[in-house]
Amino acid sequence: MIRLGVDVGGTFTDFALIDDSGGQFAIHKQLTTPHDPSDAVLSGIKEILKLNNMSISFVPL
Secondary structure (H helix, E strand, O other): OEEEEEEEOOOEEEEEEEEOOOOOEEEEEEEOOOOOHHHHHHHHHHHHHHHOOOOHHHOOO
């Protein structure tokens, strides 16, 4: 199972992508968007998935 973690901070929003079955792990940092933190969250999710050749369908919601 693929898991996606997000931590919204004051300066950076951090993302972690973890594959439970194989132990694969990826991280990504993106500048936080203080006016609307969801902008950085959505953009960062798209970017970490793209960097790892995945689509959102790989991540159970």
